[in-house]
Amino acid sequence: MKIRKPELLAPAGDLERLKWAIAYGADAVYIGGPSLGLRANAKNFTFEEIKEGCSFAHERGKHVHVTVNIVLHNQEIDKVKDYLIRLEQCGVDAIIVSDPAIINIAKQYTHLDIHLSTQQSTLNLEACRFFEEQGVKRIVLGREARKEEIQEIIHNTNLEIECFIHGAMCASMSGRCVLSNFLTARDANRGGCSQICRWDFDLYNEHNKHLEGEQPFTFCSKDLSMLKYLPEMIDMGITSFKIEGRMRSIYYIATVVDVYRKAIDEYCNHKETYTYNKEYEAILRNCANRDSVPQFFGGENNSSCGYYNGREEVSNQDFLGVILSYDEKKHLATVEQRNYFKVGDIVEIFGPELHTITCQIKNIYDQDDYPLDVVRHPKEIVKVQIDEKVYPNNLIRIKKD
């Protein structure tokens, strides 16, 4: 039995990531424009790039949402109207808004769909009803929303409901943290969050006793992963499944989108035979290099969600290379290196055209066809023997047990 598929919504920090996200199966992407967004340190898009991104997406039947989720200060008010008009002219499908003053401006001067940002921390039916009456089409619910309330909101409104399914979590309620403002003078609600929640602190009790565990005190949370709850979320009728991470790498975006695309398709196309794929869980864990748990949806808000590792996170070396082309006669893939690999490595090759291929690297050649044992240099172009057909922009990662 086939069932309705939710939208898979991916982050894209720039035009390149937008194309990768769509190529790997995203139904829509969300991006930051040149202004008024909440990721000041992401590259973000120029208007020209937004236009190109919208054309690229629309030609493939996909959508582009632009974050306009800044909490306005006086000096930004007069800029909003022209900015929204330009976004509409670029072909943007929807804006993601946090400050309600922008809702009125958008309604008055554009026909853009309005999505309410998670920064509003909307968790209940009455708040949803208010925004629905004001013309909001979709609400990105607060990350603290539990299963039962999401269901109730879906049943009792005509709103589209968007929920996060994967990525980093704020330790606070969205919009209610200004640690960054106080400790670094960077405005958390205007794009400058410096992630103080991941800092270490010394903790004391009321009698000035130092409370010291094996690792220092921190607010740092594990990432969110809703893979286990995916069937339940699909059955609930949630409109859009959102992946966090506009500042993440191409490899991260491709990997996470690929896993969720496959899981959603497998469930929606063959619900009766669907089984939870533990291998997907491992792929997600490895690609982020951070633990991830379901958190609030199923009521698991406890010490298991805290991340007490002293911030000793090592950079991910799993991503070995990008396939640029494939010679079907010689079974040779031209590959651009991203991390060290060698003859004998067991690797996985994945992409939108493929079920994941697992193989051992038997032969590697340089561009002059001299054999190589190892590929050490970043962005080095080499040829790798791969027996099964692969496609441009497929990715190679090390196979982990």
Added chain:
Amino acid sequence: MTKLMVIPTHTNVNLILDYADAFLLGYTGLSMNFVNTVNIDEIEKLNVILKKHNKQLWIALNKNFHNNELSNVKEIMEKLSKMGISGILYYDVAVLQMKREYQIDIPLIWGAEHLTTNYATMNYWHSFGADMAYVSGEITKKEILEIKKNTTMPLIVPVFGHLPMFVSERHEVKNYLTHFQISENSSIYYMEKEGKRYPVIDNDYGTFVYSHFILNGYQEYLEFEKSNIDYVLLNGQLIDEDVFASIVKMFYQKNGSDQAIDELVAMPTDKGFYYKETVYQVKNYEN
């Protein structure tokens, strides 16, 4: 004349009754960033006392509400309306929506903490029935005065006390203590970085962190008054009750100074963001 609104140190208001014009208290279970809270019976008694002295009583229902809390919130709103208190401070738009939907006759303060930063949004909520706005503690004095010029909505501006920095439904301290099997049950904790100590409360409703300093806006209060700011807010939470009473009295009598307040509180004080703009880094590509 600018009125003095206070969040008392404790729910007992006797020490400051003569000096404050309005009292703001949290409701047990339905408020965030209120260390001491009251229930409906306590409000009823307090309301009688305050009315007798011609003082205002505002109750904060400023949680982000989950669905299963809505019926209780509605019931409390109706009781508070019948009681004739001055009104409710809210964060979650559900409160405004229920006032509209169920025609609950009660004034509202839009008090969305860090989101109350500009006059357009103030005017937006004013048009839907919010009567006053509690201005964010993270904007400059210049911005506050600009808001005042561009809205007809009465404003409440923070001038004294610890400022709220962080609200979470997570039990950040308790989870840490549980994870590392540390037996501890403080009513208040402190987290320290670079010599600054931030008060942390981890209670039944989550985790709350406050500024390491006490905002001292005495001098600015005098300027706000000249600019017809409607209310200033003095937050007495986590401050000695007698000290806070002296400070409220000083504001009331206008016979103080920044220095006098610094000496009274004997804790780090600061001007907060009155003169400090926060950084907004998104570059403007104009192409």
